[in-house]
Amino acid sequence: MNQKNFQTSLIHAPRKAPQYIDTVQPPLFRASTIIFKDTNALFNRHWTDEYDYSYGTHGTPTTFTLGDNIAQIEGGKYCLLAPSGLSAINLVNSCFLRHGDEVWVADNIYGPNMEHLRNLETRYGIIVKVYNPIDADTFQPSQNTKLIWLEAAGSVTLEFPDLINLVKKAKEKNILTALDNTWGAGLAFNAFDFSNEHLSVDISVHALTKYPSGGGDILMGSVVTQNPKLHHELFRMHAIQGIAISGDDAAQVQRSLASMQIRYQHQAQTALKILTWLKTQDIFAQVLHPADSDNISHQYWKETCQTEQSAGLVSVIFKPEYDIQAIRKFCDHLQLFKLGFSWGGPVSLVMLYQLNQMRQLKHSHLQNGILVRFCIGLEDAEDLIQDIQYALNSLI
Known part of the structure; x- marks a missing residue:
């Protein structure tokens, strides 16, 4: 169809440069709306597809590229990105904790995580228990325990937890293990294979604000998993809550990963x-x-x-x-x-x-x-x- 009106031609350009070339840094996609090629592309898709390009909050090549790289660094398979480390933590808490559930946290836990959990305790009736991270015997789960938060090393006082025994104890009771891995950054140890017995946490949360960004100017968090069921539960909550990050921010963090x-x-x-x-x-x-x-x-x-x-x-x-x-x-x-x-x-x-x-x-x-x-x-x-x-x- 010929476009004669100048205003229309400003929006629907008559010429387009080729979209893909090889560059050192991947292309930056900024998108809220994503254009479907046709109705088949619209309806022959599902939100659990590995790369579901349907709306900006679900992901673009820019955000999926960063997520894939973070998952690889951490030793996982799936990655969800959030606007901050605390937002990533809150995603895990809101996804898996319900009224009456018990969550255990280390006494040296990241302060805002504790504050968020205490708020959930007051408002929604979860039960918060505290353990000593260097004494696995102080972790005494009950039949209502759903989740244990681990932090290696702990906030402020920097104790490294008895990670092996804490995870073993949680696995015996089928308790979800979530690790705040910001200190280790996926570099100090592999959260999904960190012992001679190949122990693994279920979820690794990382404040990409810190080492991956490296500039003190970007806020971002990640949630990495290996289990597809856990990933889909988190992804569903991620979508329901409308959690999203800027393509520009994702490109900035991606640029910093090499160093x-x-x-x-x-x-x-x-x-x-x-x-x-x-x-x-x-x-x-x-x-x-x-x-x-x-x-x-x-x-x-x-x-x-x-x-x-x-x-x-x-x-x-x-x-x-x-x-x-x-x-x-x-x-x-x-x-x-x-x-x-x-x-x-x-x-x-x-x-x-x-x-x-x-x-x-x-x-x-x-x-x-x-x-x-x-x-x-x-x-x-x-x-x-x-x-x-x-x-x-x-x-x-």
């Missing part, structure tokens, strides 16, 4: 150098890092992370005589370390925590005092050590 392992290893090595120096400073009551042979969870880290990889995070607990005002002064005197949440970006970050306001169980392995977490960026290790030393001098 992720190099950045991860560099930041981990820098963290170990800083760890060694921190342990020489008398001002600290305790230095926390799972790769430290003095750490109470070191053996669990070593048996799971067989490549002995670790992320770029290290925490310290100041001696009790340093109160919150002193720790605030320390943080304010840091120059290279910026005060902010998250990690995995180029800029080193610092955050302070009062553990007595965060933990529900008593942990004899943790010293009294205020905790500061260092999240290592891409700066030089010696410069970062000098920055900490300068800030410590402000307390003398």
